[in-house]
Amino acid sequence: MSDTLLSVENLRTVFHTDKETIRAVDGVSFDVQRGETVGLVGESGSGKSVTARSVLGLVEEPGVIEEGSIQFRGDELVGGNWDEHRGDIAIVFQDPMNSLNPVYTVGNQIKEALRIHQDLRGQEATDAAIELLEDVGIPDAARRVSEYPHQFSGGMRQRAVIAIALACDPDLLVCDEPTTALDVTIQAQILELLDDLQREENLGVLFITHDMGVIEETTDRVNVMYAGEFVESAPVDELFDNPRHPYTRGLLASIPGRTAGDERLPTIEGEVPTSTSGPTSCRFAPRCPHAFDDCEQVHPERIDVGDGTVDHEAACLLYDDRFEESAPEEKFADDGGERA
């Protein structure tokens, strides 16, 4: 029984600059079901945030969605239908101070959203705003509602931002690194809150972060993004227990502190490239420890790499039977990248 909220098909978002056209998001597809949390993980510059902004129709000049489809409950959004679904999709950004207006009280900002999306005004709106602040765990909400953002601590500001997002009564919540600017104790509070809200409201959540630990804890399904493409997608446990793509393996291995000891951290050399033309090779090949000649010639398609019981896809020639080199397990055996 699935209830698909969001369905993204072959999305390509590009930025036209004087010199070249940058393909920030290059052919990604994914679904978000009601009550499900889908994770998007990758390094800076991999295209995570542009994907989020594309979904909300917030891509600004010189960026443009060049190809693909984004459907919300079956309605096509690309082409300008966002206004109809304005209140159905809400976003929480990384830095709460940038998301709040410093010259209005927190209550006013929640009430603004309530007025626009739920047509509540006056005392009714104030009561609803207080209730929302209580829902997001701000103590003494009745008093706090008339305070300004600078009177809130970092964690409380992010709670206020979440309250504003909830004021639209959304079905889908997009979280773009919502806890990156916060301390680990506050991060734990916010993640717990998002988890509770999701369960209560049966929200679909698209969760973007670069932190593998946060991904492991919050999401049901994970997409690993690299240079505008999804290189691997799997249910969260499967991805962590059985990472297939060399990039995913590299990312997991380079997290410090997961294993005790003094040994050197395995690293991925080089930087995320900027894609300016259509894919003709594997974009990770220049940094890949297992690349072979064909990787420079052929763009890998996403293929099923699961054991038949799980939905696990990776875009890597190592798993493609057409190529002689494909015998990944042997290669990985001697690189010691296996997670302890």
Add this chain to the structure above:
Amino acid sequence: MSAEPFLEVRDLKKYYDDGGLLGSDPVKAVDGVSFDIREGETLGLVGESGCGKTTLGRTILNLEKATEGEVVADETDVTSISGRELREWQSQAQMVFQDPEASLNERMTVGEIIREPLDAHDWPDLAVSVGDDREVSGKLVHRAEAGERPDVTVGIDDSVTVRENAPLSTDDVEVEANEVEVSVEVTKHASEMREDRVRDLLEQVGLQEEHFYRYPHQFSGGQSQRVGIARALALEPRFLVLDEPVSALDVSVQARIINLLEDLQEELGLTFLFIAHDLSVVRHIADRVAVMYLGEVMELGPTEEVFTDPSHPYTESLLSAIPGSLVETGERITLRGTPPSPRDPPTGCRFSTRCPAKIRPDEYSVSGEHWEALDQLHSVLRARANAEKSIVDVVKERLGVQDVSTVDELLLELFDAEEEADGDITLHMPDDAASVVYEAVEMARAGDEDGAATRLDEAFGSVCTEEHPDANDVGEGRESRCLRHREEYEDPGPVIEQRYRS
């Protein structure tokens, strides 16, 4: 690694005073910190933002003037030195900053940035060691003091040897010696030596020679941080304070910088104070770790022991908050709220307002949930008492007009209480405890929030809110600042286990 302390921090305090008209309380950023940093080790310093980690690092380097206490290195208290001595200390102890891009001057080339400390300190000042007690004279040189590593050694037969890695070779040194004096002339120009040094540094931190003439904006975050590290290493320091050096970097870049730091430490025999809020990074890189809260070190010990078996309730909560740790530990202890203001820290134990293992008074039989509600009520009242009041609020208070409703709402919200038809609120807790709450609420209604909080303190406070805990030795070179380590109380670990995980 030897166990010799490189640096002894003793009861170090750093207060910031507003100096306002009313002579308000100072901000106690660092409040009585004592620990040793051992030669060649990495001491990790962790804690939430605002706990005083960075201020502590800066005060140790004498970038901030200490209010009280000592930092002893080589038998000198570096908090009280100035002039030549201070410059000498600052060339031995350097800092690497968090935001690599913001800490580099974008109008200078990378070469100039790394060279700047060399120029500022008139580098080099070569240490010349002579086998006997003859004087040393000449430009750019001084007589090596006892214990100082000599750059140039003049033997009794007036033979000259130059240290490996020194910025010059034996050909660049001319020595004229007589009975009482050794006159050393360095023929290589100082600026030439500095250029060579910068190129060596670039190579040492994994950058290319061609980066010398580039500007910071042409660099990625990881490369910028390498420049920051090269600059810190320029004067051949023995000690580095690394203030969140990898927090702004992606995980794969982060791993490379961590490896670089570890390599440099081994190669150059450096001692590190590694400040971070990311506990996984600290677990990987630090030999010992100090956990800071509101200006105090709560727990200190060898990293693995502290991570696998924390002694202090704060450490336990902090570790339990690491994302991904849930998979191992099961139930999470989520700390409520944020740390209190360092201007007005709680009396007694600093952590008592958020502590999951707080000692509770025996005379009230209140359920666990209600204890938490009481703690929360207390912190709300304190927050209200300390909040900046708008003019309207002040006038309302003067006139005795208070928002009565908000106090009631608070009770309903926190205690899951019921409102009777006549507006009275019934709390579902034993009468003796409930009557104290009513009393406090009455005071809060009358506008005396401070008094209300104090009333709650009097009744429900315990040794935790009254007594300031000392650092207890908990074995294996570990210490922990918690009253529960006293014999008459149960240890924090089992208490947390029982309250939150059973």
